[in-house]
Amino acid sequence: MTTLSLNVPNFGNLLAADGFGHLIDVCVAADVAGVDRLLVTDHVVMGPDTDAYTWGPFPTDPDAVWLEPMTVLALIAGRTQRIRLGTGIVIAALRGGATLAKTAATLDLLSGGRVDLGVGTGWQAKEYEALGLDFDRRGALLDDALAVCRALWDSAPAAVQRPGIAFDDVYCSPRPGGRIPIWVSGTLSRPVVRRLVTWGDGWIPIMGATNDDLADGIELLHKAFADAGRDPAALQVRGRLTVERTAGGEVDLDATVANALAQVELGVTDVVVALQALDADPDVAAAALPALVRAFRAAVA
Secondary structure (H helix, E strand, C coil): CCEEEEECCCECCCCCHHHHHHHHHHHHHHHHHCCCEEEECCCCCCCCCCCCCCCCCCCCCCCCCECCHHHHHHHHHHHCCCCEEEECCEEHHHCCHHHHHHHHHHHHHHCCCCEEEEEECCCCHHHHHHCCCCHHHHHHHHHHHHHHHHHHHHCCCEEEECCCCEEEEECCCCCCCCCCCEEEECCCCHHHHHHHHHHCCEEECCCCCCHHHHHHHHHHHHHHHHHCCCCHHHCEEEEECCCCECCCCCECHHHHHHHHHHHHCCCCCEEEEEHHHHCCCHHHHHHCHHHHHHHHHHHHC
16 A cells, blocks of 8 residues: 655744644644654754755754654654654664664554654764764664664574674564564665665655656665565655645645656655645644545545
């Protein structure tokens, strides 16, 4: 089944009312509306210069509130019933593999198996500096974290032998009752492909990826999965829902869903829309979700 995800801002002032109770209310509304997955994003610290963010103006100033995503998802888990809980992304290396494995497995247990772990390296050197980590080694540090997560989730006792980290005879409980999907973000360089094939389940293309980029990437990953003895049909791929509007400024559901269908036909399995893309007023955006879900389900059925 092709899924619909909603990216909800866990930063800034948009949903900060009532101590971010407004954020929880929007997430509950998405659950009731039938949205398949909620996504929140990650920054541990911020430096003063956000020019390294290459995908447009950065959405906040450096000292704006940015809630820790796994903590947010734990609260949302207790207020929702069925919606999946995802990071889009969490900077895995900043937690370390063992801490991330424990946190994600705990959340997965308490939420009834609803966790999707989206991971990436991040783009800001200051975050690595603040944790005493080498930004130039961010790819290797992410690999170490994912190797540790899979080992601790899959085995008891667990062992990892890598150049960056080595241990044996280690237990980490709880362990997931099923496989926690790992979504790997990034342009499909050789390291990203290897990372995804080795530990991952889904690909999060870089922002701004075109339909041609998606088609080429899906073809490349299907071949890489097959070459590694994995089922290419198991690959999950995230696309983006481009919101179209009528002449009067309302969301044009037919045109919006048509954009999603074009990506689904390429092999995209999940389409994400940002809350703010539906409307600048989050309550108006939340009220639009039931109609969007109905139109999306009818189109992709």
